[in-house]
Amino acid sequence: MKRLLKVSFQQFIEYRNNYPKGLFYLYSLQWLLGLPVAFFLYYKIVDIAGMQGFLRGPITQWLNSPSLLIIVTLLAFGCCCAYQYTLNYYFISAHLQTTKPTTIFATLRSKKRRFYLLPAGLMTAGILLVIPYAPFGIGPTLLRSSGFIAPFTTKIGVVVWLILMGLILYLSLRLLFSAYYYMADDTTFAQAMRHSLYVSRIKLAQSLLIFIAALLVYVLLLALLVLVVALPLFIAEAVMHKGLPIMAGITVSILLVIFFIVNAYAQIFMAQLIMRLAVYTGPAPKVKSCPTQKHTNTIMIAMLVTVIIATVSSYVLANSIYEPTTKIVAHRGYSQKALENTIPAMQKATKAGANLVELDIQQTKDGKFVVYHDESLKRLAKDKQKIYKTTAQDITGTAIQKKELKGEIPSFEAYLKAAKTTKSYLLVEIKVHGHEKEGYVKDIVALLKEYGVANDYIVQSLDKQAIEDVKKADPTIKTSYLVKDEEKDMYDITAEFLGVKEKYVDETLQKKAHDAHKGVMVWTVEGEKDLKKFIEHDVYAVITNEVAKAVTLRDNHNKTKGIIERLWLIRQRL
16 A cells, blocks of 8 residues: 555656646636536526525525425536546546646547446435535534435434445445546446456455545645634734734635645545556556646736635625624614604615614505504604505605604605615514405515515514414515514524514523524614623624614624634524
């Protein structure tokens, strides 16, 4: 084994300077051909799920859908085929001891394409089976609530899973040399498989040991590189006591480039290793010397790509990981600056930095919806008329006033149009007065879909049935169940958030909500002391009338959070 590793490493080192050109051609080809297909399948997933984004809505929405799972499987299979093509490229390179892309591509074209199916299929099956026990940062409870994953959580399911994974691993090892034999020899793929089964039976233990050792070295190398590259960021954020999104973007960009290079060269080395395992039985074969080549253009392209990645990464991090950890929700708009539940109140709230604007809607006599809080017009219009006894045409535009603040009642549709214009995100509260027409919730959902905001806004209500009806109409819409006090069954409702009165929110409630995978929105928080308390406890959102003060307190608190703390908080919320 020592000699085998030595020869593999020797050839890898001999050709190290000539790999970049081949890598450039190979990955350019994959991206040009693969990205359009990947984007097509992505939009098919989103379209079938009725979502505006892959994860904008419950993940179980696509995990529970057979058609979506088929598309996801095809996407995974395509990626595995691309990986197999890459590996075969390196097999040819290792076998011919050449790094000339034209020679290697010509050899690849001479082989039939269907030999990809078996190894790529085994890889795809392995990836799909890993999902239930490797949720990649997504809460296991959330994933296991899906119909696809639930069977694997039982004792029998675990046993079946272990057997399947063991079988896939065994078959992968036994067929390890198939692709190499097919690429290197004038043989059919069936003959190559039989040859691999024969050779791997003799070298099974040796192959397994070598690949475990190679995997450990790979993981340790990546961990070391991550530590070395990320350490300056961790130290800088710790010393300065604030987040540094630009520096984090540069760090992430360097790490992405390192991952790409390490993964590419790891595949090259593994191809060398598999080839040597397949043919090595005697003295070490002589490795051909390789003339060095200049790579000025390749280096310039790599530098340009790194700069582009750094710019994109900084923007993405600033708008994701470095986003505020607590949302500020303007209660009925910025009601200190404009009259509550009016369009100017919404516009001023967004301008002041509110992440969401809360509004109240209720149904009128003719089945339309207006933005208004109370059951009657008495408080703001000095009129005892009930909303449900009035048509939308009669009530829309009605003058209302509270002290010196004046305004008029808007229709829900007018409010939605204005919100889209100002790019405001809404927390729509359904006020149930008990005189709603049948199917009124479906009408609300239809309006949200008509304006293309169903997956952007959150719908909340004190009425549990209204929340359940929203989910029945469209499971991808995010909802919040409003509670005046702590209800025993509130953690079981199918809502992503719980709107809880501030006096009931403590660490125990937050933990219960977290365990149930629900964010906590606290209402209605007033005063600097209480605002700071809930912001420092990292609740999902605070609903307040003091928008500007809350935004300032939140932003000051967020400046102290480094990337590790932010990632940990994001992980907890998933």
